[in-house]
Amino acid sequence: xxxxxxxxxxxxxxxxxxxxxxxxxxxxxxxxxxxxxxxxxxxxxxxxxxxxxxxxxxxxxxxxxxxxxxxxxxxxxxxxxxxxxxxxxxxxxxxxxxxxxxxxxxxxxxxxxxxxxxxxxxxxxxxxxxxxxxxxxxxxxxxxxxxxxxxxxxxxxxxxxxxxxxxxxxxxxxxxxxxxxxxxxxxxxxxxxxxxxxxxxxxxxxxxxxxxxxxxxxxxxxxxxxxxxxxxxxxxxxxxxxxxxxxxxxxxxxxxxxxxxxxxxxxxxxxxxxxxxxxxxxxxxxxxxxxx
Amino acid sequence: xxxxxxxxxxxxxxxxxxxxxxxxxxxxxxxxxxxxxxxxxxxxxxxxxxxxxxxxxxxxxxxxxxxxxxxxxxxxxxxxxxxxxxxxxxxxxxxxxxxxxxxxxxxxxxxxxxxxxxxxxxxxxxxxxxxxxxxxxxxxxxxxxxxxxxxxxxxxxxxxxxxxxxxxxxxxxxxxxxxxxxxxxxxxxxxxxxxxxxxxxxxxxxxxxxxxxxxxxxxxxxxxxxxxxxxxxxxxxxxxxxxxxxxxxxxxxxxxxxxxxxxxxxxxxxxxxxxxxxxxxxxxxxxxxxxxxxxxxxxxxxxxxxxxxxxxxx
Numbered sequence: 006x007x008x009x010x011x012x013x014x015x016x017x018x019x020x021x022x023x024x025x026x027x028x029x030x031x032x033x034x035x036x037x038x039x040x041x042x043x044x045x046x047x048x049x050x051x052x053x054x055x056x057x058x059x060x061x062x063x064x065x066x067x068x069x070x071x072x073x074x075x076x077x078x079x080x081x082x083x084x085x086x087x088x089x090x091x092x093x094x095x096x097x098x099x100x101x102x103x104x105x106x107x108x109x110x111x112x113x114x115x116x117x118x119x120x121x122x123x124x125x126x127x128x129x130x131x132x133x134x135x136x137x138x139x140x141x142x143x144x145x146x147x148x149x150x151x152x153x154x155x156x157x158x159x160x161x162x163x164x165x166x167x168x169x170x171x172x173x174x175x176x177x178x179x180x181x182x183x184x185x186x187x188x189x190x191x192x193x194x195x196x197x198x199x200x201x202x203x204x205x206x207x208x209x210x211x212x213x214x215x216x217x218x219x220x221x222x223x224x225x226x227x228x229x230x231x232x233x234x235x236x237x238x239x240x241x242x243x244x245x246x247x248x249x250x251x252x253x254x255x256x257x258x259x260x261x262x263x264x265x266x267x268x269x270x271x272x273x274x275x276x277x278x279x280x281x282x283x284x285x286x287x288x289x290x291x292x293x294x295x296x297x
Numbered sequence: 298x299x300x301x302x303x304x305x306x307x308x309x310x311x312x313x314x315x316x317x318x319x320x321x322x323x324x325x326x327x328x329x330x331x332x333x334x335x336x337x338x339x340x341x342x343x344x345x346x347x348x349x350x351x352x353x354x355x356x357x358x359x360x361x362x363x364x365x366x367x368x369x370x371x372x373x374x375x376x377x378x379x380x381x382x383x384x385x386x387x388x389x390x391x392x393x394x395x396x397x398x399x400x401x402x403x404x405x406x407x408x409x410x411x412x413x414x415x416x417x418x419x420x421x422x423x424x425x426x427x428x429x430x431x432x433x434x435x436x437x438x439x440x441x442x443x444x445x446x447x448x449x450x451x452x453x454x455x456x457x458x459x460x461x462x463x464x465x466x467x468x469x470x471x472x473x474x475x476x477x478x479x480x481x482x483x484x485x486x487x488x489x490x491x492x493x494x495x496x497x498x499x500x501x502x503x504x505x506x507x508x509x510x511x512x513x514x515x516x517x518x519x520x521x522x523x524x525x526x527x528x529x530x531x532x533x534x535x536x537x538x539x540x541x542x543x544x545x546x547x548x549x550x551x552x553x554x555x556x557x558x559x560x561x562x563x564x565x566x567x568x569x570x571x572x573x574x575x576x577x578x579x580x581x582x583x584x585x586x587x588x589x590x591x592x593x594x595x596x597x598x599x600x601x602x603x604x605x606x607x608x609x610x611x
Binding site: 278 | 308311312315316319320323324434435437438439440441442443446447449450453454461545548549550552553556557564567568571572579583586587590
């Protein structure tokens, strides 16, 4: 299910010197209508998660006597769930849990993938080893990987983070490896080498800055994938352990009550859609700006 | 082409062998001795030992691994520990349900993808274009569990025309089976249909910009005929390759869609086996899913190489 949008293409060959764009291209991308809408959607959701304790007086696992109360019930603006827990509190703390998971998992996967790509760039033998490692991870489709990891660790927050990070390692690793290979063949790198610049300096000062663009787009894409994976794992019963709310967990708990109490599902439905659409819009805005 | 196959096949087999080793090793790391779980908390050590011997778990690990590979090659997977019945039967039943779901989804992918692509490239009506764009963007961005809940809300709760979950085998009762199949396969198909539609739209638009289309228009051939006879055939080949890749995605996505719609396929079997610590079922199932995925990838690579000779010489 991991629907990765195609990563930004690296610049067509033939451009002789590499740097040609103002440094604040990412800011320019996010200033477009598309980028602004995306950031606004993500911003609202993130803010709601961060301010959770201020926005609701209930705890996410506090039970009141009211089961499946309708929205607008005094004290429960979004109503309550089957166990009488406040749905607004479950939603806000669910956002918090999701944000914590994806904010830990995506950078972790990106960092590991990039480290492996750097290792691959260092030596042909290492390259083969790293490439086969990526193949092996990719041989496990995302959710199968989730099942396998949970089989070892049992359900919980850590396995969710690990699954997301693991799935992202080959994505970032391949992206950076290709980028390095493309840049290394460019004339400006040859020129720098002829000029006596050391290998390490060429890598950090010339190659890496020019491979960063697709990685930035991929981070936005991977964040949406992380939201997918968290929700999917909750639906599969291998996500974060029950009383703790996440967006996916609340939604999957609402499934048996869709006919009776559709409001149970409404909060997470709207929030997940806003978050994922916002991230996709931001990713697309970045991608367009970079491809120009 | 044969050279490419000969180069590509061993690496696929190697990935499979590594995956089998990984699956075996991983499941030996699972906390909880399967024999102890089976015997129950009150069993004497002798009972546990007897169970362990019966299951072959007392043999050294390398022996167990080789024995398992042998079982896989002969197709005799032995009994399941906890769910009951033979592992091969359980997996066979689940596979039937999952294949049914995937084929249903594939049909939706082709029909909806073609509709999105052709309408997106040729429609002149603003509303039609807008609807297609919103649908494809939404289908791609929104996770399947959100679309799944929305579909149930719309078709089961609001309209009350389709069941919200469960399965009646299509071959046993076609009329009832279709009703159960519609929502899950639509939910599974939407993201792939959107991808396919986008590629098809680009392909048709590119083909329509070619000189031969201008010539055909000048010769008085109707737009409909130009689309059918000239633009579509030229836009199709890359889309067919894409369809192959998307089939792999569908199989992976089926695991989730099965959980949303209580569809008793391989994904549900995996979940059940995990919860009940049914070690052989989990092990064989994981390997089966990985094998299918690797095969789909291999096939896709082969089709690519067949369509694009440059790949063969890389």
